[in-house]
Amino acid sequence: MSILVDDDTRVVVQGITGGEGKFHTGQMEAYGTNVVAGAVPGKGGQEVDGIPVYDTVDEAVREENADASVIFVPPAFAADAIFEALDTDLDLAVAITEGIPTQDMAKVNKRLSETDTRLLGPNCPGIITPGEAKLGILPGNIFSDGNVGLVSRSGTLTYQVVDNLTARGIGQTTAIGIGGDPIIGTDFVDALSLFEEDDETDAVVMCGEIGGEDEEEAAAFIDENMDTPVAGFIAGRTAPPGKRMGHAGAIVSGSGTGTAESKISALNDAGVPVGDTPEEVADNIESFL
Amino acid sequence: MSILVDDDTRVVVQGITGGEGKFHTGQMEAYGTNVVAGAVPGKGGQEVDGIPVYDTVDEAVREENADASVIFVPPAFAADAIFEALDTDLDLAVAITEGIPTQDMAKVNKRLSETDTRLLGPNCPGIITPGEAKLGILPGNIFSDGNVGLVSRSGTLTYQVVDNLTARGIGQTTAIGIGGDPIIGTDFVDALSLFEEDDETDAVVMCGEIGGEDEEEAAAFIDENMDTPVAGFIAGRTAPPGKRMGHAGAIVSGSGTGTAESKISALNDAGVPVGDTPEEVADNIESFL
C-alpha cells in the first residue's frame, strides 16, 4: 500500500515541453508512472514521447481523466500553473518549481483553503511510491518497496536517509518531499496523518530542518494522534541566525525562533528519537520494526 | 417566537454619529431594541443618547457583547464597514446603505462564503420582530405580533402588505427586507428556510420583484423543502425590459430574463398563489390560517 500515489494515478505534466519537464517526464515514465497528458498553453495538439499535450489542464483532465499533476513551470508562471491545477478537480498537484515569490504562494495558500485538491511543494522533489509511481524528480533507483513512510523538507537529505535504510534492507511505502519553501501545501502534519492512516506503514522517518514551526506542530500532532512510531532528524544545528541556508524556508530568525534545538526538544518531548546522523535515524527505524 | 432577532439581540450601530444613524438609533431604541453600542472610527469614547461609541466594531463586541450590527455608513465606506462586521463574531449584520458599488458587493459576497456571520441587505429596510426588536428603518408602529413571516425585496411594499394583513388582524413573527440590490447577503431561500424551521410561523408572505432569478430559486426551494404555506407577490409586471426600476436589482434584461411572468409561473408551479394586488396576498394568507 501507499499514500497519495500509486500505479493507478493518472498524471498530467504541466510544462511538459520545457527542458526539465521533458526530461523528468521520460524518467517518470521509465519508472512506470502513468503519465497520460501534458499541458502547455499554445502547444495543444503536439505530443511529447507519444504523450498528448493540451493547451489547458482542464482539457487534459477532461480528455485523459488525469487525477494528479506535476508542475515544471518557471517561477514567474508557476503560481498561475498551481492555481490552474487547484481549480481543476485533480486530487493532487506536485509543484517542483523552486523560487516562486513568497507572496504568490501566500495567494496560493489562500486558495488551498477553498479547494479539495492537495498541493505538494513547491520547491520539492516530489513523491514516490516505490515500484508504482513517482511524481517529481526523485531518483527512482534508490527507493525500494517496504513498510517505512518518509517525509522530508529536503530532497538530497531524503536520498541520504533512504540510502541508509536500503543498506539495512528497509524499504518504503511512500516517500514525500514537502519542499523547502516557507509557504508550502502539504506539511508534516498532513503527511504524518496520512501515514498514520495507512495500514502498511509501520514506522515513519521525518526529516525536518531549521526555520518555521512546522516540526514543533508535527511533534504535537505525533504526541496526540499517532500510534505509528516516528524517527526524526533535524538539519541545520550549526546554522547561524539570520542566514538563509539554501532553502528559502531554512532560516533561524534573528529573535531565535526556528532553531534546531527547539525542534529536537519538541520531538523528543513527543517521544520521537532524533538521530545525530542519518545512520542513527536508520538505527532508530530498525529498532521500531 | 421569531427568527434572527428578538429582545435579547444586542445591537451595535455602525455609523451611529451620522444623521441617519443617530435618528434611527433613537427609533430603534424607542421600539425597544437593545442597542448596546455604536462604532465610528475616531469617535470612540463619545456617547450618543447615552450609548457608548467605540472606534471599532471589534471593541464594541468585546466591551458590550454586541451580537448584531446595523450599518448606516455612506456608500463609499459601506463595504469596508460590512467587512468589519463580517470579520467580528457577530451573528447578524444588517446593511441599510443604498448605492454600494456592485463590485464592492461582489467582494463582500466572496467573504460571506468564509464567515458564519449572516448579512442582511444592503439597500434594505432591515428586520423586525414585532414587539421585540427592529434593526433598521422599518416603521415599527405598523407591525404587530402574530404568526405570519414576511420576506420582501422592497421596503414600502412590505409596509403595504403588512397594512393589508393588519387590517384583518393578522400579525407577524418576523418581517425581513432582503434588499433591492443585485448582490445581497440573505436571499429568499435563506429567509424561507428560517421561517420553515420556526415553529411559530404558520404562513409566509414573499414579495419579489423583477430582475435576477432569486424568486425562481425560491420557488424551487418551496416546492422541495417547505411545509409552511407561502403566498407570493411579484412587483414589476409592467416594467419594460432594459430599464432599472428604482432598485439597482430591479431590471428585466434585454434578453428577457428576470421577468415577472417567469417568477409568477415558477411560484405557481410550486403551489404558491401569487396575488394580483396586495389585498389578494392578504386573502391568500388568511386562507392558510
Add this chain to the structure above:
Amino acid sequence: MKLHEYQAKDIFADAGIPIPDSQLAASVDEAVSAAEEIGYPVAIKAQVHVGGRGKAGGIKLASDADEAREYADDILGMDLKGYTVDQVLVEAGVDFTNELYVGVTMDRGEGKPVAMVSTEGGVNIEEVAEENPDAIAREHIDPAFGLHPYQARKAVYNAGVDRSVARGVSSILTTLYDLYEERDASDIEINPVMITSDGDVVAADAVMNIDDDALFRQPELAEMEDETYEDDLEQKAGEYGFDYVRLDGNVGIIGNGAGLVMTTLDLVDYYGGKPANFLDIGGGAKAERVTNALDMVFSDENVDAVVFNIFGGITRGDEVAKGINEALESFDEIPKKVVVRLAGTNAEEGMEILNTDLVEVEETLEDAVQRAVENAQEASQ
C-alpha cells in the same frame, strides 16, 4: 452610465488593446477629411447610446470620398431609436477573416463577475446565449483574486479560438477584466474582436458601461457622461435626482420606494389603465421633492390623470401633504386630476393637511389606483 464607442475605445487603446485607426467627426466635412486621412474603406459609425446601430442604419462602410460624404450626411442628424446622432466615428475598415466576442459582466446569480469568449462574434451575443449557449465559454471570476491568467487562456481555448491568436485574445480578455475592475464597469465587451487577414487581433467595437453607484470614485469617467436622454423628461428626472422611467400610458404615477411604485404601475394596468411612468421620490422626501415630482408628471403631455401613493416609513405623510398643497396651489387650474393616498408615518396628519379642493383622496391603494384610472379614462374621452 454608458460610454460611447469612441470613449471606450480611447480607454481600451490606453490599456494596450489594439483598435483600428479612427477619428471622431461632428460634421460631414470633418467626417470626409477624417476618411481621407485614414484611407478607404472606412466605417462611419453613429455615436449614440443605442444597441443594434448597424441594423438601424447607423453604421455604413464607405469606399471613397463620395460615399463617405453621402453616408456621413445620412447618419449625422438622423434619429436613431429616439436619439439624435451628433457625432460619428470614422474608422479604418478592417480586412478580417473571423469575428470573436469577448466580454466581462456581473453574474448576479453567482454574485461574481464572469468573463465570456465566443467565436460567434459580430452578432447579438444575447441571441447567441439564448440559441446556442455552448458557443460561449464562461469563466467565473473570484473578485478577490481577479482574473487569473490561466482562466483567460481557458476561456479562450474552451471557446475554440484558433491557437494562433489565442495569446492575443487572452491578453485582451485580461486587459478587459483589469479595466472592468479599475473603472467600476458594469459591462465591458468587444463585439467583434476581428482577426485580421494578417493574423492580428483588433477591437472593432467597444462597449463599456459604468456602475452608476461607483461614479463617485471614477471622476474622469463621470465627466465623460453624455447627458443626452431619450427625451426631455428623463433629462429632467436626472436633474431632479429621481428614479424615473417613462412609459407610453396616460396615468402618471408618483410613489415612494421602488417595489411600491412598481406595484402601483402594475395595479394601474390591472384595473385597465396604462401607466405613463415610474417615479420614485425615495425615502424621507420633503415638500420640495414632492413639488418637483408633480412638475415631472404634469410636464408629460401624455398624462391624463395622476395617482400619488405614499406609504410612509421615513417619509412623513404631513411633509408630503404640504408639498402637494404647495405644488397645486401655484396653479390657477390643476392641469390633471390628482388622486392621493397616504398611509404609514403621519398619514392622518397628512390627510388633515391636504387641500381636498385640489386633490381627490382615497384610503386604500386599490381604490386610489381605480379612481385614477377612471379619471384618466374620462379625461381622454
Add this chain to the structure above:
Amino acid sequence: MKLHEYQAKDIFADAGIPIPDSQLAASVDEAVSAAEEIGYPVAIKAQVHVGGRGKAGGIKLASDADEAREYADDILGMDLKGYTVDQVLVEAGVDFTNELYVGVTMDRGEGKPVAMVSTEGGVNIEEVAEENPDAIAREHIDPAFGLHPYQARKAVYNAGVDRSVARGVSSILTTLYDLYEERDASDIEINPVMITSDGDVVAADAVMNIDDDALFRQPELAEMEDETYEDDLEQKAGEYGFDYVRLDGNVGIIGNGAGLVMTTLDLVDYYGGKPANFLDIGGGAKAERVTNALDMVFSDENVDAVVFNIFGGITRGDEVAKGINEALESFDEIPKKVVVRLAGTNAEEGMEILNTDLVEVEETLEDAVQRAVENAQEASQ
C-alpha cells in the same frame, strides 16, 4: 535583498508617507553642507545593511556644524559589524513626543502577511515581541483581498495609538501594505514612526527588504541592489550563483541540496570539527560549477580541509568527478586535502573517474566527514 534606509525612504515618500527632510552624503564636506542646508539638529546615519546601527555608533545627532563635521568623519569609513560605511544620510532631527512601530511581514506559520502596530517604537521590535507580546497589535491579511481599511484602523486602535493620530498612522500602515504587495517586499517597517510635538506623524526610519525570488519582476528595485557583502567570499558566491554562507570554522564544505549540506555541516560539528561554510552547488551541477565551488573554498584562508559530499538525483556523479579532476589538475599542488563522497546517480562511474592521486575517497557520509575533520585538525596543528 535589502534596501538602504535612504532608498526605502525615497519609495515611502513617493507613496505619500511623510519623511523628514534629508540628503545623502558620501564625504564629510557633503555631509556638513547637507546639514547646513537642512538646519540643526541633524541626525547623521550610516547607510549599511546592519541592524542596531545606533547602539553600534552608526547614528549620531549633531547640533551644529562642528559636531556635524566630527560625527560625519567618525561614521564615514567606519567598520560597522563587518561593513564599511561609504554613505551617510543627513536628516532633520525630529522633535517628537512619541515613537510607534508599524510594519508588515509574512507570517509563515499562517501562510499570510501580518500587519503590526505597537506604541513601543524606537526599540528592537523582536525584543518587544519576546518580552511583551501584547504590546504589538497584529492583523493577519488575506492576500487575495489585501489589507482592508478597517483592519488598519483596528490594528492602530488595538495597539492603543492616540486617537488624534490614529487616522495618520492607519494611512501609513495601509500605504506600507500596498508597497509590501506592489514591490514584493519580504519585510517592510517604520521604527519609529515619530509623533511630532505638532501632532504630525513622520517616518524616522525605514526598512524594506525585497523577496529575492521576486526581483525578476521588480527591475527598478533590482537595480538598487548594493552589492557590498560582509566579505569578498560572499560576493564571489553571488557572482557564481551559489547558495553560500560563510562560517568561522576550518572545514570547507561543498554539497548538493540544502538539507544535505546542512547535515554535512552538522556532522562536521558532531565529529568535533568546525564548518567553514555552507555551499550548495544545487541540482544538476555540471563540471564548471564544481570547479567554481572548489575555487570558493580554496579562496577561504580559514579552510584547512575540504569535504565534498554529493548525493546524486539529477546531479550525476560522473559530471561531478570530472569537475573535481579538472579543478584539481590545474594546481601544481592541491591547496587543501579534499575528501570526496559520491552516492546516487552515476556514483560508481564517478568513483571510477575520480583521480585518487588528488583526492581522498570515502563511501559513506559519516566516514567522509570524519576524515575531513581529521585532515583539518592535522593541517591546523
